[in-house]
Amino acid sequence: MSVNMKCYDTTPCIRCFACMVGCSVENRLRLQRENHIGIEKSVQGRLTHLSHLSPQRRELGTFPNSRQVTAFHHCNHCEDAPCLEICPVDAIIRREGKEVVVVQDRCIGCSSCLDACPFDVPVIKNGKAYKCHGCYDRVENGLKQSCVNSCPSGAMFSGTKEEVLEEAHKRAELYTKKTGKEHVVYGANKVNGTVGELRWITIVPKEDLEAYKLDTDPKKLAMSAREAVKVVGAVGSVAIVAGSIGHLIYWLGKRKEKISKGEVEEK
């Protein structure tokens, strides 16, 4: 199976939030299908941890020159997923389509993924981590992701990496030509050394990257420092053990020499 990719195109988005509703409904249905929860209970609570797509609507500028943008907060299914790397129980895995998925049965709710994720995506609820799983079960059975399936305006589309990138670049080029504003495909290329490429890309005017909260250098300095010190610690510990053994051998030799010369007494 080739790499599966999703794209959010900010231009045709009509801010209906059907994608968010679709995501929430699908995840509730999943619980019902797997007999984790009854139908009544699944529709009563807000169960926010099951809404893996949270739109953040903002208004930019001042009236009458104002406009609305909808930034989506979601898992980007990073190529070099820091959550997957840090998980101490291997509860985060990569499926065939490269979706980064939390295996609930293995998760112990230690929050390591939350600390590692530079986009602050995972949510801890009832001792388990929750985040978008890319509807891998639907995709592996030939269906589209729930959010993509719900979108009425074609603002969300998915497919193989090649298909999605081709369409995304074509749209970005068209928008640039029509509006005169440079449009980019965020996440199509390696974003930085922490996350690599993203499997959830966004077509956005370049000047609005910040407005859509699309971080061009996503990383957590504290966690980078932790990783660097781990390397120093490993090298340092080996050097200290080697130095200690070396010192003991040297010290015993020197001691023997001193005893043979009669400078110290043997005890």
Added chain:
Amino acid sequence: MSKKIVVYNNVERFFHYHLVHLVAFLTISGLPILSHKFDFIAYGLGIPVAALTNSQNVLSAGMSALRFIHYSSAFLLTLLSIPFVFMMLRKIAHLSMWPDRWGVQATIDGFKEMWKFYIKQEHVRFGKMNTGQKLFAQVVVITMIVLTISGYMLVFRESISSDLATYARAAHAISFIILGMMLIIHLYLAVHPTNKNSYEAMFHTGTMDEEFIKDHHGIYYDKLKKENKI
């Protein structure tokens, strides 16, 4: 027969004795969270735990048990530290970890004396602790404070912001790595033949011969004399 001088009192010895195994538990239970290189510890514990709890995931079962050990050991260590910390605070101005002489030159001289003692095997007049031991004690105090604060922040992470919890996790790991490296040196020197008397005093007798102190810890001997403790 030489007179015996108490160098470590019962509270110090009791604290140190239990500190050894609690730090061992904390280290062993914390390493698999720090790095996948230590997953074998979680697997080792996970096999019996998974069998007992009917769990399908050995690694998760082992890691959950290790978390329980980590939290319990940390809590016990906190309780154990309370009387010790109070005792140390009462005599904070007179603790052995403070330098006998302050300043950069004094520190350099201290390291030269350590070189003479540990490398050239020459006779040196130390205080109760040499410069290396004093530095070690200072690093231990700082890292233990950071480990305690950041550890409790992580336990109660729902009460703090996500960013603060991330900093706490990093601080916890970094201070442990620094402490871990220092502990390797400490363990080596603790069992080194030159420190046999200190080892005996810490783990068995609590005392040292007056003659030994006079000979090896001259500055400390002078201090005891001055304070009329001998």
